[in-house]
Amino acid sequence: MATNINIRRDVKDPFYRYKMPRLQSKVEGKGNGIKTVLPNIVEVSRALSRPAAYPTKYFGNELGAQTKIEDKNDRFIVNGAHDADKLQSLLDGFIERFVLCGSCKSPETDLLISKDQSIIRKCMACGHNSDVDMRHRLATYIIKNPPPKEKKGGKHASSGARQDNSSASGSANGDEIDVLAHGTAQLDISADEDDDDWGYDEDAAADIPVPSGGLAQSPDDEDDEDDVDPFDQLGDYINGGEYDDSAIYAKAVELGLGKNHRTLVVVIQCLFEGSTTLVKDIAKHHKLLIRFGKSDKHQRAVIGGFERVVEANIDQLLSKLPAALMALFEKDIVEEDVFLDWSKKPSKKYVSKESAKKIHKAAQPFIEWLENAEEESDSD
Ligand SMILES: [Zn+2]
Structure with a gap:
């Protein structure tokens, strides 16, 4: 044939x-x-x-x-x-x-x-x-x-x-x-x-749920829909239709994920992967990104989510990263201290070590700008 x-x-x-x-x-x-x-x-x-x-x-x-x-x-x-x-x-x-x-x-x-x-x-x-x-x-x-x-x-x-x-x-x-x-x-x-x-390296990217139907289909829970990971359910929901941010938040709450910092990683991947206009899209969704919580953990998860988004489309997005991080800063989604702390060491928590290094390097102009801004405000 x-x-x-x-x-x-x-x-x-x-x-x-x-x-x-x-x-x-x-x-x-x-x-x-x-x-x-x-x-x-x-x-x-x-x-x-x-x-x-x-x-x-x-x-x-x-x-x-x-x-x-x-x-x-x-x-x-x-x-x-x-x-x-x-x-x-x-x-x-x-x-x-x-x-x-x-x-x-x-x-x-x-x-x-x-x-x-x-x-x-x-x-x-x-x-x-x-x-x-x-x-x-x-x-x-x-x-x-x-x-x-x-x-x-x-x-x-x-x-x-x-x-x-x-x-x-x-x-x-x-x-x-x-x-x-x-x-x-x-x-x-x-x-x-x-x-x-479960014995997999805790620090590795696999630790964090990837929002897709895929993980929901691991052999163990194949016969039981109710066992599907709520993060996967949320990912499927967001990918399955065109919902506005309040509907997404309501769904997360319904799944018991309303305060969970890891929810942000899922939401960001679903909403931003495939986007090449990160700054514009951050402006569009900034309220949702704050709604899940504003602890350091939440803010780190936001950065982690965007690390994943960039990693998935690294050729196109690496150069756009500083502007995206700036948008996260200006919209009060991630604060200066969290950025500076994050910038100290590439972490493979959300992405591969290799990607984390590239991302940190690409973020450098923004980080330097932040540090300088800090000095200026200190000397005021
Ligand atoms: Zn062979």
Whole structure:
């Protein structure tokens, strides 16, 4: 079938044995609610032996867009309008980073999570173990939502995925897909109790909830909507429609998050990710950003939220950061002392160490301005 393409698109050989369906995308809605549904991401992911949530999240990370993952309904959504070609190109990056063996470039690999919480691609072809770049945002997600392991001869072997992979394989390549389907990982196949993610480094970014449907679909709470993390519920709510700030605040209160400083991180990511007009949008939402509380913790969470927003779109937003921080200062959302305290040391509480360093460097003009302003007012 013409819709099957080589998993490695740089390989032009038509007889290359590893194929996947060509990615499809379907834009729905309009205005701020516009979104891209990925109708065949399940089939594509099955060919890659990865849960469909992984490439979906990866698209979100790369595009700085929110994602919605409804495993149960096989609905995988990226906010914004994205055509299939662009997503296919992004998928190449996902495959390179999270699928292909780092040594022989075979796509027949399993993802394993090591004791020290790093992710390894174990190659079935050559036996090589290659590390995954843990600085990528998706790595954090994978640690929190590990791929279900294929139990040796156990009843949880991923036969479920294997049985219906005929729908993925199209026609002639059924055998090859079957080979690829080892360890095929759909989040709903088997929750793995051994991989308890609570032991994860407390200081790492994973500690702070990421507002997306994704975390709501961790294997443990898959069957019970009521267990869904309230932060995720709030994120889904904000992303699910066009609500004004008072409705967002009311929803947060309803979920018991009205005073929680971490709510700010979720709200800021939902409202600001994808924005390139941070200053304008801060002016628009400044009342909401104060409403959750004004303690130092709250103010640090505001900065953390914006660190994440910048990290998600770092090429475009890094240069706009000083103006955004200035807007937070002028609107009395974050005070001078908190900024100066924050500026002392890049923290990986909300973003990767690497991003935190870049963000601090970019913020320097604003911080210097603050320090000078302080001296001037002191000498008055
Ligand atoms: Zn290999």
